[in-house]
Amino acid sequence: MPEPLLQVDNVTVRFGGLVAVNDFSLSVERGTIHALIGPNGAGKSTTFNCISRFYQPSSGRVRFDGEDITRLPASAMAARGIARSFQNLELFNELTVLENILIGAHVHCGGTLRDWLQAKPPAVMRHIDGVLERTGLASYRDQKARNLDFGHQKLLELARALAIRPRLLLLDEPAAGLRNREIAALDELLTRLVRHDGLTVLIVEHVMQLVMSISDRVTVLNFGTKIAEGTPQEVRDHPAVIEAYLGKEAAAQDPHHA
Amino acid sequence: MRILGLLAALAALIALPFFTTGYIIYVANLLLTFTVLCLGMHIVIGEAGQFSLAQAAFYGIGIYTSGLAGNAFGWPFPLSILAAGLVAGLVGLGIGMIALRMRDIYLALATFAFGEAMQWVFLNWTSVTGGPNGLRIAPAGLFGFEIVTDKQAYPVVLALTVLMIGLTVVISRSRLGRAFRAVRESEIAALAMGVPVRTTKLAAFALSAFFAGVAGAMFAIFSTFIHPDSLGFQTTILVLTMAVVGGLGSIAGAVGGAVVFGLISELLRQAPSYQEIIYGLILIVFMMFAPRGLFAFAGENLRRLTRA
Numbered sequence: 001m002p003e004p005l006l007q008v009d010n011v012t013v014r015f016g017g018l019v020a021v022n023d024f025s026l027s028v029e030r031g032t033i034h035a036l037i038g039p040n041g042a043g044k045s046t047t048f049n050c051i052s053r054f055y056q057p058s059s060g061r062v063r064f065d066g067e068d069i070t071r072l073p074a075s076a077m078a079a080r081g082i083a084r085s086f087q088n089l090e091l092f093n094e095l096t097v098l099e100n101i102l103i104g105a106h107v108h109c110g111g112t113l114r115d116w117l118q119a120k121p122p123a124v125m126r127h128i129d130g131v132l133e134r135t136g137l138a139s140y141r142d143q144k145a146r147n148l149d150f151g152h153q154k155l156l157e158l159a160r161a162l163a164i165r166p167r168l169l170l171l172d173e174p175a176a177g178l179r180n181r182e183i184a185a186l187d188e189l190l191t192r193l194v195r196h197d198g199l200t201v202l203i204v205e206h207v208m209q210l211v212m213s214i215s216d217r218v219t220v221l222n223f224g225t226k227i228a229e230g231t232p233q234e235v236r237d238h239p240a241v242i243e244a245y246l247g248k249e250a251a252a253q254d255p256h257h258a
Numbered sequence: 259m260r261i262l263g264l265l266a267a268l269a270a271l272i273a274l275p276f277f278t279t280g281y282i283i284y285v286a287n288l289l290l291t292f293t294v295l296c297l298g299m300h301i302v303i304g305e306a307g308q309f310s311l312a313q314a315a316f317y318g319i320g321i322y323t324s325g326l327a328g329n330a331f332g333w334p335f336p337l338s339i340l341a342a343g344l345v346a347g348l349v350g351l352g353i354g355m356i357a358l359r360m361r362d363i364y365l366a367l368a369t370f371a372f373g374e375a376m377q378w379v380f381l382n383w384t385s386v387t388g389g390p391n392g393l394r395i396a397p398a399g400l401f402g403f404e405i406v407t408d409k410q411a412y413p414v415v416l417a418l419t420v421l422m423i424g425l426t427v428v429i430s431r432s433r434l435g436r437a438f439r440a441v442r443e444s445e446i447a448a449l450a451m452g453v454p455v456r457t458t459k460l461a462a463f464a465l466s467a468f469f470a471g472v473a474g475a476m477f478a479i480f481s482t483f484i485h486p487d488s489l490g491f492q493t494t495i496l497v498l499t500m501a502v503v504g505g506l507g508s509i510a511g512a513v514g515g516a517v518v519f520g521l522i523s524e525l526l527r528q529a530p531s532y533q534e535i536i537y538g539l540i541l542i543v544f545m546m547f548a549p550r551g552l553f554a555f556a557g558e559n560l561r562r563l564t565r566a
Contacts, residue, residue: 052450078452090450092443094507103440107452109433117432164451 003066005030005168005200006051011060013046013224020046022224024060028168033194033201035211035232038221039244044204045087047221048172051202052084053077064168079107083166085157087173087204093146097137100145100156101128104163128163134189135159151182158189168200169193175207187213212236220244271416275409283408285524287480290419291473292500293516297426298469299501300512305435306462307442309362312353312369313497315376316346316467318489320474322380322387325395325484335398335405335479339418342475343468350467354460373494380486392485395478411480418476422469426509429465438462492534496523499541505551514553 006028013021021043028034036044049055051062053074062070064080077084083104092100105124109115132138135155140148145156154174161169171190175183191214193199205211211218211232218235220228222244228235235241275283295317302310320342327338357368380387387393397404398411405411429435437458440448445455477484496519504515522540526533548555 054446054449074446074449075452075454078450084450086447086450090444090447092440092447094443095439099436099439103436103448103451103453106433106437106440116434117428119431119433119436160447160451 002030004028005065006202007063008047008051009061009063011047011050011057011062013043013050013055014058020224021050021057021221024221024224024226026219026226028200028202029216030200031194031198032216033190033203033214035215035218036202036204036221037206037208037211037218037235038227042221042244043224044221045172046224048084048170048202048204052082052170078164081165081167082170083161083164083168084170085161085172085174087176089153089157091145091153091156091160094144096142096144097132097148097156097159098128098141100160101131101137101163104160105165108163108165127165131159131162134192135162136185151178154178154182158186162193166199168202171201171203171205173205174203175205175210178207183207183210186210190214268420272413275412280408283412284480285520287408287412287415287476288524289517289520290415291476292497292520293419293513294422294473294476295470295497296500296504296512296516297422297509298466298473299497300506300509301426301429301438301469302462302466303498304501304507304512305430305438305442306459307438308358308459308462309366310357310369310463310466311366311491311494311498312373312376313466313470314489314491314493315373316350316470317474317477317493318376318380318484318486319346319349319467320471321395321478321484321489322393322474323471324475324478325393326386328398328478329394329396332399334400335414335475336400338398338478339472339475342478343471346471346474347464347468350470351460351464353467354463358456358459358463370491370494373491377486377490380489387486390486392483395482395484397482398479405479408480414479415476418472422472423509423513426469426512430509434458434461495537495541499537499544502541502544503552505554508551508554511551511553515551518552 004027006026008024008026011021011024012019024047036047038044046055050057053069053072053076057070061068064082069080092103102120105128108124109121115121132141135158137152137155137159140152145153148156158171158174175186178186187210190201194201215232218230218232219226220235220238220241227240227244228238230238274286295313299313302308323345324338324342327333327341328335333341353369353372357365357372360368381389383389397406399405405414437448437453440451440453441455441458448455500515500519501512502515503519504513505511523533526536544552
């Protein structure tokens, strides 16, 4: 079996006296969709921010494609093929859809002075047109990001991340606040990206309908600790998961629960 | 249509000296200088969103650098201009490295403090700046030819302004300009896109200082005298007000603001004691009612009127 694309080893994050993530390990295999779920405050986003280098873990190691990235700056991730979206939208609000996506392609625009002066390199524009097409944002390309409706703003976050041409896509609650129809479209898009284009996705999500439908593996966090891992089916029936989500009483009704 | 308008404006500017007096040309030189100062502020505040309040200090560094290059070494003026821009830009780079560790109001305060410190240096480094006596600036020269009158200086000042406007347009349209705007809109998203946020801010800061330095050299071409009193916080506020009146974030706004507000300030010279109060009022009114500037405000309202 090939080496996992992303390997998180024994990561612990402390904020003062609070242990947000405790000795957490995770392997994300290439070409799979891996979901990270858990109740609010379980440490999902903290883990996410460690992987994308926005937080520094107190201990532990993060490896991407064999390279130790634990000490690298957040701005070094895009060039390595790690893209992320944000839980609360982080769009460039006053810029157009196209400009937002062009900034996503920042690391693909070359390094010479001529490259820097050229705002829209043809090769980059071809890729971006493809991204606009598949995310359905083509007809909005000259609109300001802040003028889009919420569903399209979420899509724009995803499109901007795709412009990085990622190998690993980190999605922080991409379905939060979306309508059912939009969730179905997201499901379809993500599935196609992984099955067809060979992308690897790590997703934090509360919308179980999406998690259960698209994930190859699911990891469950509670109070900063991993409590279960497996296929969506295995995780759904896991007593510790039921307890974490529904409380002890509900879990006690489960005959398997010790 | 737009290009025709710009060409017409340029033609009018080129023709200006042939049917006006020296005083009008002096004012025009001053307005063009303020235009370049405003462009510098547009880059750092309007594009990159970093609140720098040290524009007058970099302007002063530019004036003294080019003035001394001419006075003491007799450099030809194109070289003095370049030196003024580069020295101001390098000082800006150094200050930026320290100040850009801070953001928002703290950055504003740090750059304000630097501006005040520089004015103190201008006042007390007597051997170089002449201190409170001011500095006589020798006429700018090139291969024996000397610029003595405002009318002689005007073509040079105008050409420099056009050059700097062009440079601003090129930067703004380039990937660097896009990186500036990304940093302004969201630093964390910019980081995630691989934009080196600190370096980008530093580039904006140094570029803005470079523009102010060139503006200083422009001033030195048509002026014969500089006193530290005119290099204080009022000048920074004057430039900031111009940029806000014109509309932060647009090049046309920066240019328009400098011209419109420069004229207002020239008219207000008759009443110096009210000048500061009126500037302050204009700044507040614009921030409250037309935060995107005079031209965007007028444009929106015209559109609303024509639709109604």
